[in-house]
Amino acid sequence: GQQLNQSPQSMFIQEGEDVSMNCTSSSIFNTWLWYKQDPGEGPVLLIALYKAGELTSNGRLTAQFGITRKDSFLNISASIPSDVGIYFCAGPAIKAAGNKLTFGGGTRVLVKP
């Protein structure tokens, strides 16, 4: 089946830093969705991407749909403490039945002690 490889698995941030994470797949995706999940909560949709090469921002967040349609990245600029959480990429592979989403393993963002 389709797999999404998300990296890094975890990262420590210091307030004010820019952070970046990405997802890659062996399959072509026609949509990329980026979510953030706080502990004990459901994922919240951050950014949706629909076209190869598309670059979309949502406040301090910027995400891009890779030209090959097999990857996407998410950047957080000037991180703040509330950016802590787990970020998931997701998307329906182009051949996914019913456009079911495949999820990456998540990137856990933590604050540097």
Place this chain on the structure above:
Amino acid sequence: GAVVSQHPSWVICKSGTSVKIECRSLDFQATTMFWYRQFPKQSLMLMATSNEGSKATYEQGVEKDKFLINHASLTLSTLTVTSAHPEDSSFYICSARRIAGGLYEQYFGPGTRLTVT
């Protein structure tokens, strides 16, 4: 807009009993809803796809008689965990798909923490 609610947010039940979880799309109609299960520190695992007015489609390895899904209206889907056992304890999250202009987005509920004692 695009709010999905779940009820209850948490439930504790005894082994052998059944538990029903409701998922509602509050401000949009959803012909398709999804039920996920999430274990600690893991990603979301799709259990089944719920289609309004028809039978749910279950993922491989998910027992349909164990996890009963009903999608009776365009804004409500329910998941019933029948004869629950401790191994069914988990975080269950529903999701609803919204389609606008041919593009779709998928929104998640806040999740239901099920603990079976």
